[in-house]
Amino acid sequence: MSASIHHIGRDDAPSLEPLMTLVANDMNAVNSVILDRMQSDIPLIPELAGHLIAGGGKRMRPMLTLAAAKLIGYEGERHFKLAAAVEFIHTATLLHDDVVDGSDLRRGKTAANLIFGNPATVLVGDFLFSRSFELMVEDGSLKVLKILSSASAVIAEGEVNQLTAQRKIDTSEDRYLDIIGSKTAALFAAASRISAVVAERDEETELALDAYGRNIGIAFQLVDDAIDYSSDSETMGKDAGDDFREGKVTLPVILAYARGSDEERQFWKDAIIGHKTSGDDLAHATSLLQRTGAIEDTISRARHYGQRAIDALGTFPAGKAKAALIEAVEFAISRAY
Amino acid sequence: MSASIHHIGRDDAPSLEPLMTLVANDMNAVNSVILDRMQSDIPLIPELAGHLIAGGGKRMRPMLTLAAAKLIGYEGERHFKLAAAVEFIHTATLLHDDVVDGSDLRRGKTAANLIFGNPATVLVGDFLFSRSFELMVEDGSLKVLKILSSASAVIAEGEVNQLTAQRKIDTSEDRYLDIIGSKTAALFAAASRISAVVAERDEETELALDAYGRNIGIAFQLVDDAIDYSSDSETMGKDAGDDFREGKVTLPVILAYARGSDEERQFWKDAIIGHKTSGDDLAHATSLLQRTGAIEDTISRARHYGQRAIDALGTFPAGKAKAALIEAVEFAISRAY
Numbered sequence: 001m002s003a004s005i006h007h008i009g010r011d012d013a014p015s016l017e018p019l020m021t022l023v024a025n026d027m028n029a030v031n032s033v034i035l036d037r038m039q040s041d042i043p044l045i046p047e048l049a050g051h052l053i054a055g056g057g058k059r060m061r062p063m064l065t066l067a068a069a070k071l072i073g074y075e076g077e078r079h080f081k082l083a084a085a086v087e088f089i090h091t092a093t094l095l096h097d098d099v100v101d102g103s104d105l106r107r108g109k110t111a112a113n114l115i116f117g118n119p120a121t122v123l124v125g126d127f128l129f130s131r132s133f134e135l136m137v138e139d140g141s142l143k144v145l146k147i148l149s150s151a152s153a154v155i156a157e158g159e160v161n162q163l164t165a166q167r168k169i170d171t172s173e174d175r176y177l178d179i180i181g182s183k184t185a186a187l188f189a190a191a192s193r194i195s196a197v198v199a200e201r202d203e204e205t206e207l208a209l210d211a212y213g214r215n216i217g218i219a220f221q222l223v224d225d226a227i228d229y230s231s232d233s234e235t236m237g238k239d240a241g242d243d244f245r246e247g248k249v250t251l252p253v254i255l256a257y258a259r260g261s262d263e264e265r266q267f268w269k270d271a272i273i274g275h276k277t278s279g280d281d282l283a284h285a286t287s288l289l290q291r292t293g294a295i296e297d298t299i300s301r302a303r304h305y306g307q308r309a310i311d312a313l314g315t316f317p318a319g320k321a322k323a324a325l326i327e328a329v330e331f332a333i334s335r336a337y
Numbered sequence: 338m339s340a341s342i343h344h345i346g347r348d349d350a351p352s353l354e355p356l357m358t359l360v361a362n363d364m365n366a367v368n369s370v371i372l373d374r375m376q377s378d379i380p381l382i383p384e385l386a387g388h389l390i391a392g393g394g395k396r397m398r399p400m401l402t403l404a405a406a407k408l409i410g411y412e413g414e415r416h417f418k419l420a421a422a423v424e425f426i427h428t429a430t431l432l433h434d435d436v437v438d439g440s441d442l443r444r445g446k447t448a449a450n451l452i453f454g455n456p457a458t459v460l461v462g463d464f465l466f467s468r469s470f471e472l473m474v475e476d477g478s479l480k481v482l483k484i485l486s487s488a489s490a491v492i493a494e495g496e497v498n499q500l501t502a503q504r505k506i507d508t509s510e511d512r513y514l515d516i517i518g519s520k521t522a523a524l525f526a527a528a529s530r531i532s533a534v535v536a537e538r539d540e541e542t543e544l545a546l547d548a549y550g551r552n553i554g555i556a557f558q559l560v561d562d563a564i565d566y567s568s569d570s571e572t573m574g575k576d577a578g579d580d581f582r583e584g585k586v587t588l589p590v591i592l593a594y595a596r597g598s599d600e601e602r603q604f605w606k607d608a609i610i611g612h613k614t615s616g617d618d619l620a621h622a623t624s625l626l627q628r629t630g631a632i633e634d635t636i637s638r639a640r641h642y643g644q645r646a647i648d649a650l651g652t653f654p655a656g657k658a659k660a661a662l663i664e665a666v667e668f669a670i671s672r673a674y
Contacts (some may be wrong), residue, residue, distance in 0.1 A: 119437035127493035133486035149470035156464035
């Protein structure tokens with residue numbers, strides 16, 4: 001059936017709306033769990049956690065859990081608590097990232113650590129992380145616990161890997177893919193997969209959802225890394241050029257370095273070790289990225305993983321859930337334009 | 338039987354030796370798990386974790402898990418992995434504490450964050466924390482997972498509570514006890530309790546071991562807080578007066594403030610908000626603590642909790658394990674002298 005073939009294209013203006021509409025009711029239930037379980041007798045905990053959680057964010061990961069459940073026809077409610085657990089893990093890593101990166105903006109607001117300090121930000125991250133495991137334990141599936149504890153360890157490994165690659169211009173595309181596969185895609189994969197576990201579907205279903213999540217996660221990260229050089233802080237909700245100033249070697253830089261002249265490579269070497277941090281330097285970097293096609297080809301790579309995400313859904317029945325998950329991939333890619 | 342009555346005394350020189358001897362073989366197995374599971378393909382992870390783990394520490398918490406198992410006659414090996422998980426949770430909190438406190442010394446060595454930086458220290462803490470849950474999931478007891486995930490959340494709450502009490506001279510003894518009950522005693526309690534869970538003993542046994550762990554944990558923390566004012570950095574493995582300089586309101590300070598003259602109270606107010614940080618100030622603080630009996634009475638309070646720990650063991654059969662656990666309490670108190 002030709003209807004089951006979907007190629008990524010840019011003709012339309014893809015949106016997250018179908019996905020958000022699909023899971024709107026269920027997301028209310030998840031948000032209730034989130035708000036309820038971030039409470040504590042220690043007032044600073046909900047205050048600090050609320051700064052980030054109430055501050056928005058797309059709730060992509062819990063949306064994937066909820067949409068995957070719709071896709072496979074799961075009728076229960078166990079995944080509400082687990083989707084909240086996934087969001088808590090994500091929130092904990094964001095709080096710790098704020099301390100690690102020292103960025104000024106997160107989701108368009110001042111980063112938590114700049115308001116509450118590094119100590120409180122680290123500790124509230126730890127609290128949310130512990131709380132996420134409490135939620136999983138309440139659900140009681142050892143299989144889910146295994147998937148999410150493993151994902152958490154992989155995320156931390158990916159973050160440390162990224163840290164040790166920082167300011168190293170000779171980082172390879174393979175290593176970069178390892179890093180984003182761990183720090184970003186592992187939680188997307190787990191978020192999608194766990195619905196198949198609570199619905200007690202077969203392993204092929206689990207693995208297909210895992211592959212969807214992993215690949216859309218990589219696509220999201222690649223596009224994020226591209227728009228860090230090509231957008232403004234208002235659109236992004238964080239400062240443009242953060243990666244550049246922090247000496248993060250992302251795929252756009254890896255491609256521009258590989259394709260550049262000797263002179264350009266010297267510029268990149270200087271920039272990544274932190275000797276080129278002005279606005280003019282960032283503008284020069286962006287022009288090099290454009291001229292070498294590094295931005296465009298980063299998006300091409302994202303499109304490749306997006307296509308794999310869509311194809312991982314191939315055997316699932318057509319319907320609103322599948323259409324929404326496919327359009328979410330289109331949306332991930334389209335943010336670059 | 339008079340043999341079952343044991344009062345804390347100072348006549349002998351109590352030591353941890355009996356406890357260490359009791360669990361020496363089992364601790365080798367636990368250490369193997371620890372060394373094996375702190376590995377990662379990312380070299381910085383074992384390097385940073387190893388700095389703290391290989392750096393020693395008494396391994397008090399896993400020792401309690403192992404000794405509790407001996408006390409109740411558990412013959413299996415499941416608790417080896419769980420004792421390692423407990424030590425990983427503890428290590429993760431120490432790494433995050435280093436970032437939170439900004440102390441220079443830990444276990445007599447330079448604090449990890451001063452060597453490896455705050456970012457790596459936070460992230461490796463996250464890794465060890467995730468790894469601890471992976472170990473618990475491998476064991477597969479939801480009850481153990483519940484006990485340790487709950488303890489982890491309580492620890493984080495206690496740390497945040499301590500942070501918000503910092504530099505507040507009006508912190509009450511009750512609030513202080515809440516803080517140390519959470520940040521320190523909760524993990525001691527969980528460490529002792531989980532052996533009864535894997536051994537499938539009744540709830541009374543679980544609760545008795547929990548009470549032993551909680552009370553020896555409080556005793557340890559009280560004595561730690563006392564010797565922070567009365568020892569030297571070589572003995573402690575951390576800098577003397579750290580609490581004083583960081584404006585931590587511990588029980589010695591709470592007692593000295595309550596018992597002091599108006600002038601002395603003004604000194605404490607100034608000191609705790611950070612206006613008295615010199616060596617002379619610390620010497621003056623120490624003399625006030627001695628004169629008001631604050632140090633001595635902090636140890637008296639510790640002795641009270643120590644006695645409760647010992648009495649919690651009342652119904653367990655006499656033998657090497659019980660004797661070692663009792664002497665561990667004596668040791669905890671005796672460190673003050």
